Amino acid sequence: MSVSDLPKVELHLHHEGAAPPDFIRQLAFEKKTDLSGIFDAKGGYVFEDFAHFLQTYEAATSVLHTPEDFARLTRAILEKSAANGVVYCESFLSPDFCGGGDVAAWREYLHAIQEAADKAEVDFGITLRGIVTPVRHFGPEQAKKTALCAAETAGDWIVGLGMGGDEGQGHQGDFAYAFDLGREAGLRLTTHAGEFGGPESVWEAIRDLNVERIGHGVRAIEDPALVKELVARQITLECCPGSNVVLGLYPDMPSHPIARLRDAGVKVTVSTDDPPFFHTTMRKEYDMLAEAFGWETEDFRALNATAIEAAFCDETTKTRVKKKLETN
Template structure:
């Protein structure tokens, strides 16, 4: 079995950001919405930088307006993930895009997404769990509404809470109420930090919000004391190398700090972030990392073990996924 063919676990996937461009174009055609501005001539998403990426991302969401849209989207995402060997995935879901933060609407969207996830598990053998996310640049008050939605639907399927969005807006600590609300509901916590924010943003995420995982977190490599703290605290990083390269954090895979972080003892995992935007898949991430660092099957098996242990799922699900890793 080659590295690319290994079964894989993905912990950092934005639901709307995983929408295949062809799917969004088809939906726009059905709804007679002109989204030509967000696509290149070859049909792929068109953006210049991270700020523009966020605006294109939100523009694509203009046609995702009903539970049925999200049901279809979920099936499309999971079919693609499964085709790349993913056997377990956690997806970031925002009530802001699923009902505008209204609890009753959120529950309708969630029912449709879960139904699609169940169908995909039967068809493709992939298990999905949801991590509710607030959007940082929408502000702390809107984050409270997202946290309320998360708390009210916490359980076997909604297992975590986190935050995405523009790191340049506000501070991690501004969102403490939302994270405490989610924690009290029994949800596990993660947040984006250390991508465009420097190492201090990672330290703030860990200390101010009490997260056990950090989305990206790669700028921690710039602060040796922080690296030691991540090791001591057992924090897991949801690393998305291809995304980091496309957005200009690092010039190529060989320059990416994932190997240095791993060698220092930090728990690292591999994900795609927003795969069609960044022209990547989990298969490609494995191939590129193997080529850059000489990692072999046993290295990726260890990464998957780290991801499985860090997954926000119940123990019954964890055991089931472990068997898939062992028998695939």
């Protein structure tokens, strides 16, 4: 069996960023919205750099207007993820795109998303849980509204609070209030850092937000003391190698530090980030890593064991997912 056929756990997937281009084009057609500028000649998303990526991302999400749109999106995402062997996934969901940060509106969107996810679990065998995600470049005040949405809907399905967006805007500590609100509601915490922000952004995430996972985090490799700190604290990195290469952090997969981080004792996992934007899938990630580093079946089984232990879901769900991971 190829390593890409293994059942997989994915911890870092942006819900809107996983929208298939054909799905967005269909929605744009239905809503009579011209989004032709965000697609290339082959029909994929087009962007030049990270700032342009964020613009394309937000343009694509602009046709997602209603809870029903997000229900359809959820099914489309999970069908593709399941086809790539994903049996458990945690997705970043932003109330900013689902009601503008209003709690009552967010509840309606969340109900539609969860209902679609439950149906997809029956149909495709994939389990989804949600991580509510403030968008960093929308600012700390908007993040407070998003965190309140998270706190008001925390439970068995909304399991975490994270933060995405432009790492160049402000500092991690600017969002401490939002993260404290999530922590008090019993949510587990993660944040994007160590991608474009460098090692210092990871230090900030640890020191100022006290998170237990880091989205990306790979530039920690540039600071040996930080690597030791990640090991000591047992902080898990949600690595997205294909995304990092496409966005120019590293020239190619063999240059990516995931293997060096793992060898240093850091807990690493593998995810796709915004897969259609970066022309990747979980199968492709596994194949690229196997080719770049000579990783074999047991290496990927270990990655998935790390991922399910770091997952934010409850122990009953973890036990059920572990059985699926052991079936192949």
